[in-house]
Amino acid sequence: MPVITLSPETPFSLDQTLSCGQVFRWDRSENGWWHGVVDDRAIKIRQDKERLRYEGADRQFIDNYFSLDSDLASIIVSFDRDPFVHAAVERCRGLRIIRQPKWECLISYTIATNSNIPTIRRRIAAICEQFGSRIRFGGRTFYSFPGPDDLCCKGADALSCCKLGYRQPFIFRTACEITDREAWERKVDSLAFEDARKEMMQRSGIGPKAADCILLFAFGKFEAFPVDVWIRRIMQEHYLPDLNASRSLGRREYDAVRHFGREYFGEYCGYAQEYLFAARLEG
DNA sequence: TCCCAGGCGACTG
DNA sequence: CAGTCGCATGGG
Numbered sequence: 001m002p003v004i005t006l007s008p009e010t011p012f013s014l015d016q017t018l019s020c021g022q023v024f025r026w027d028r029s030e031n032g033w034w035h036g037v038v039d040d041r042a043i044k045i046r047q048d049k050e051r052l053r054y055e056g057a058d059r060q061f062i063d064n065y066f067s068l069d070s071d072l073a074s075i076i077v078s079f080d081r082d083p084f085v086h087a088a089v090e091r092c093r094g095l096r097i098i099r100q101p102k103w104e105c106l107i108s109y110t111i112a113t114n115s116n117i118p119t120i121r122r123r124i125a126a127i128c129e130q131f132g133s134r135i136r137f138g139g140r141t142f143y144s145f146p147g148p149d150d151l152c153c154k155g156a157d158a159l160s161c162c163k164l165g166y167r168q169p170f171i172f173r174t175a176c177e178i179t180d181r182e183a184w185e186r187k188v189d190s191l192a193f194e195d196a197r198k199e200m201m202q203r204s205g206i207g208p209k210a211a212d213c214i215l216l217f218a219f220g221k222f223e224a225f226p227v228d229v230w231i232r233r234i235m236q237e238h239y240l241p242d243l244n245a246s247r248s249l250g251r252r253e254y255d256a257v258r259h260f261g262r263e264y265f266g267e268y269c270g271y272a273q274e275y276l277f278a279a280r281l282e283g
Numbered sequence: 284t285c286c287c288a289g290g291c292g293a294c295t296g
Numbered sequence: 297c298a299g300t301c302g303c304a305t306g307g308g
Contacts, residue, residue: 115288122306166290167290167305168304207290208290209289250298250299
């Protein structure tokens with residue numbers, strides 16, 4: 001089985017990275033192995049200190065998916081500018097933002113709106129079982145993430161069994177609209193952040209929060225600063241005391257928070273957001 | 284039982 | 297224009 005030996009200049013925590021809520025298709029076994037599906041490949045991986053052992057993908061894929069090629073230490077230095085965010089970095093050391101497949105991320109975060117993580121995971125698992133392809137791996141069965149055709153060819157009603165709630169028509173519309181996945185990906189890739197964000201929010205079921213998550217987790221746009229209720233609470237308590245915490249988060253207020261995040265934490269504010277978010281429960 | 288997640292569209296001030 | 301509410305669903 002292939003092994004990657006991480007150098008001291010490559011801080012990485014597999015557990016932090018896979019359990020912080022950015023991805024929904026990974027499971028950790030009692031024995032320390034993580035199993036997951038990315039697009040159409042089933043993967044198993046575990047970390048023992050500086051050793052990463054894995055199966056189901058090649059070295060290049062693992063390096064790219066887990067962003068092992070990015071200089072995490074320098075990224076952290078760029079936003080580590082006060083004791084509070086510093087504590088979050090200490091607590092979640094080695095957390096990296098994964099490079100998710102773009103289509104999969106778009107659908108996942110459309111499903112994720114107004115939901116909690118266990119529900120999101122169940123819904124995504126349901127659409128993969130229903131519309132993906134069966135993958136046999138290590139004596140177990142997994143399902144690939146379905147493509148646009150897979151999701152729209154059976155009609156909107158076929159999605160009912162996945163219990164997506166009012167997100168069902170959004171998913172169906174998106175699957176029908178994006179006939180050329182790669183063209184869509186190239187288009188968003190080519191746009192500067194604010195334009196990419198506008199483009200993303202044109203999609204059915206994608207508001208500010210989902211757009212920022214997708215740009216951060218799939219398009220490598222680290223200036224995205226997704227504001228969910230947790231981040232809003234943290235920002236209100238530690239950075240923006242004048243924020244009205246009782247009112248619902250309108251678009252104006254959302255923009256005020258994300259612009260503050262961008263100005264204060266800098267060009268990698270999305271990374272700062274992830275550390276603050278991941279540290280929320282451990283604090 | 285009720286509140287929460289936070290996109291959309293219809294509604295209201 | 298900006299804020300509020302119901303929508304479908306399930307976890308806490």
